[in-house]
Amino acid sequence: MADLLQRPSLAELSAVEPWDAVIIGGGITGAGIALEAARRKLKVLVLEQRDFSWGTSSRSSKMVHGGLRYIAQGDVKLTRHALQERERMLVELPDLVVRMPYIFPIRQGKFPGRWAMTAVLKLYDALAGIRDHRWMNRDAVLKAYPALKADGLQGAMRYTDALTDDSRLVIRVLQEATLEGAVARNYTEVLSVQPHASGSTLRLRDADTGEAHEIRARRVFNATGLWADRLSGTPPVVRPQRGTHLFVATERLPVQDCLTIMHPDDGRPVFVFPWKDQTCIGTTDLDHRDDFNTEPHCSSAEIDYLLKVANSEMPQLQLSRRDILSTMAGVRPIIASGKGRDPSKERRDHLVWQSGGVISVSGGKLTTFRQIALDALKAAGVIDAASHKRAHQDRQRRCFTHQVAAPHGLNNPLGGMARGAALTEQVAWILRHEMVQHLDDLMLRRLRAGVLLADAGASQLPLIKTLCESHLGWDEARWQAECQRYQHVINSSYRLG
Ligand SMILES: Cc1cc2nc3c(=O)[nH]c(=O)nc-3n(C[C@H](O)[C@H](O)[C@H](O)COP(=O)(O)OP(=O)(O)OC[C@H]3O[C@@H](n4cnc5c(N)ncnc54)[C@H](O)[C@@H]3O)c2cc1C
Known part of the structure; x- marks a missing residue:
C-alpha cells in the first residue's frame, strides 16, 4: 500500500496554482470537507497549524450519537441527521465505531421517569431506523452494577448508541480524502487570507521551521472551530x-x-x-x-x-x-445564542457563513461531520441545492469507499494499548502512514498512550525510540528534545497539577 498521509514540502504546495479548495483546520470538520470536496474531483489542500485533531477533535466524549438531550430540547432534525450518520459509520467503519449499550438508571421521584424515557427512546430508535431499547428491572441493574446506590432505584432504561476514537476517526477521514486525491499538511499555520478577483492568496508559516510561503486558492474554507473568528472576517460568533x-x-x-x-x-x-x-x-x-x-x-x-x-x-x-x-x-x-444562556443550554448546531471569499464553518458535532461538509460545499457553490438534499438524505451512499488496513486493534475504541510485537507493528504503520512530526502526535493522538497509561507510556519509550530513529531519522538530540516536549504537555495538561 502506498503511504497514506504524505507530508509535502511548502514548495511542493505551489505545484498547484491555484488549488480548487484550501481547507484551514485539520479537525473532523476540515477533514470531512476535504473528503467530500476531493470526491467531487476538486484539487484540495488541508492545512493544520498543529497536529491533525490537536484541537477539539481529539478531546471529545468519543460518542458517535444522536444525543438524547437534543431530542429533549425538541431538535429532532439534528438528532435524525446524527443518528443517520451513526448508523452509516457503524456499518462502514466497524473497527473504529462500535455500538455501545447505554444504561440510564431511573430513580423514584426523579425526572425523567420510566414512561417519559420510553417515549423518548421510541422516537430516538425510530429516527435511527432500529429498535434497540428495553427496561431493566432493579435486580438486573444492581447485578450488573453492584456499586450503584440502591436507594430509590427502580430500574434502568437500556438503549444503544456508539463509541469511537475521535482522533483516529479524523485520521481515517483524512486518509480517505487523500485516497480521493486530497493533500494535507500539519504544522502549517495560515496567517492570512487575501481575497482577489479570482480567489484568494493565503500566507502560510511552517510552525516548526518558521518558513513562510504563499499559495493561491479558488475557494477557502475556514474550518478552524474555536479559532474560526480569527479568519472569518466577521464579528465573533464562537x-x-x-x-x-x-x-x-x-x-x-x-x-x-x-x-x-x-x-x-x-x-x-x-x-x-x-x-x-x-x-x-x-x-x-x-x-x-x-x-x-x-x-x-x-x-x-x-x-x-x-x-x-x-x-x-x-x-x-x-x-x-x-x-x-x-x-x-x-x-x-x-x-453563541447571545442570550447569556447557561453553557449546557446552548445549542450544538453548526453554522456556515461567508465573508470576503472565506466560507467559515464552526460548531456542530464530531458525529455529523459529513452533513456539515455538505452544507459547506453547498455554501461554496460546489454542489447545488438538489444534490445537497440528495446527499443529505441518501442512506445508501457510502462515505468510506476505500479499504485502509490499519494493524489489528489500533482503531478499536474499547481495546487496550498493544504491547511487544503488536505495538511495534502499530507504531511502524503509524510512522509510515500518519504524518507524525512530534512524539506527542504519536503518544497522545495516534496511540493515546499519554491518556491511558499511568506512566504516560514511559516504559514503551525505548521501543518507540528505535522505531522513530529508523522511520523518521531522528538522532539522539532530536529524541531528547521530543521527550522533553512530550513530558511538558503531559504535565501541564493531562495530569493533576
Ligand atoms: C468535551 C467535549 C465533548 C464532546 N463530545 C462529543 C461527542 O461525544 N460526540 C460528538 O459528536 N461531538 C462531541 N463534541 C463536539 C466535537 O468534538 C466538535 O464539534 C468537533 O471536534 C469540532 O471539530 P472541528 O474540526 O470543527 O474543530 P477542531 O477539532 O478544533 O479543529 C480545528 C483545527 O483548526 C486548527 N487551526 C486553527 N487555526 C488555524 C490556522 N490559522 N491555520 C491552520 N490551522 C488552524 C486548530 O489547530 C484545530 O486543530 C465534544 C466536544 C467537547 C469539547
Whole structure:
C-alpha cells in the first residue's frame, strides 16, 4: 500500500496554482470537507497549524450519537441527521465505531421517569431506523452494577448508541480524502487570507521551521472551530466552552456499558463509560477563558465536580484523586445564542457563513461531520441545492469507499494499548502512514498512550525510540528534545497539577 498521509514540502504546495479548495483546520470538520470536496474531483489542500485533531477533535466524549438531550430540547432534525450518520459509520467503519449499550438508571421521584424515557427512546430508535431499547428491572441493574446506590432505584432504561476514537476517526477521514486525491499538511499555520478577483492568496508559516510561503486558492474554507473568528472576517460568533474528562483504571471503576448518572448539584447528566480498556468520566461544561493556543487543562473544581457525581451514585467506590490516571480537557466551539444562556443550554448546531471569499464553518458535532461538509460545499457553490438534499438524505451512499488496513486493534475504541510485537507493528504503520512530526502526535493522538497509561507510556519509550530513529531519522538530540516536549504537555495538561 502506498503511504497514506504524505507530508509535502511548502514548495511542493505551489505545484498547484491555484488549488480548487484550501481547507484551514485539520479537525473532523476540515477533514470531512476535504473528503467530500476531493470526491467531487476538486484539487484540495488541508492545512493544520498543529497536529491533525490537536484541537477539539481529539478531546471529545468519543460518542458517535444522536444525543438524547437534543431530542429533549425538541431538535429532532439534528438528532435524525446524527443518528443517520451513526448508523452509516457503524456499518462502514466497524473497527473504529462500535455500538455501545447505554444504561440510564431511573430513580423514584426523579425526572425523567420510566414512561417519559420510553417515549423518548421510541422516537430516538425510530429516527435511527432500529429498535434497540428495553427496561431493566432493579435486580438486573444492581447485578450488573453492584456499586450503584440502591436507594430509590427502580430500574434502568437500556438503549444503544456508539463509541469511537475521535482522533483516529479524523485520521481515517483524512486518509480517505487523500485516497480521493486530497493533500494535507500539519504544522502549517495560515496567517492570512487575501481575497482577489479570482480567489484568494493565503500566507502560510511552517510552525516548526518558521518558513513562510504563499499559495493561491479558488475557494477557502475556514474550518478552524474555536479559532474560526480569527479568519472569518466577521464579528465573533464562537462561545468557547470547556468540557473535562477523567480517566480511571478499569479495576477501580469497572463498567461494560455507558452509564448515565445525574449530578447531585445541578442535575446535569454525566457519562461513565469504558474506553480503550480504562474508564472515562465526563464531562463538565463551562465557559473557557484561557488562551486557545496553549493546550487546555482542567481546573481543580472540575475534578471535584466529576468525583462528586461518581461518588454520589456509587458511594462505596470512594473514588479520589489518587485513582485518576489522567485528565483530558477539550473546548467546544459553540455558536453563541447571545442570550447569556447557561453553557449546557446552548445549542450544538453548526453554522456556515461567508465573508470576503472565506466560507467559515464552526460548531456542530464530531458525529455529523459529513452533513456539515455538505452544507459547506453547498455554501461554496460546489454542489447545488438538489444534490445537497440528495446527499443529505441518501442512506445508501457510502462515505468510506476505500479499504485502509490499519494493524489489528489500533482503531478499536474499547481495546487496550498493544504491547511487544503488536505495538511495534502499530507504531511502524503509524510512522509510515500518519504524518507524525512530534512524539506527542504519536503518544497522545495516534496511540493515546499519554491518556491511558499511568506512566504516560514511559516504559514503551525505548521501543518507540528505535522505531522513530529508523522511520523518521531522528538522532539522539532530536529524541531528547521530543521527550522533553512530550513530558511538558503531559504535565501541564493531562495530569493533576
Ligand atoms: C468535551 C467535549 C465533548 C464532546 N463530545 C462529543 C461527542 O461525544 N460526540 C460528538 O459528536 N461531538 C462531541 N463534541 C463536539 C466535537 O468534538 C466538535 O464539534 C468537533 O471536534 C469540532 O471539530 P472541528 O474540526 O470543527 O474543530 P477542531 O477539532 O478544533 O479543529 C480545528 C483545527 O483548526 C486548527 N487551526 C486553527 N487555526 C488555524 C490556522 N490559522 N491555520 C491552520 N490551522 C488552524 C486548530 O489547530 C484545530 O486543530 C465534544 C466536544 C467537547 C469539547
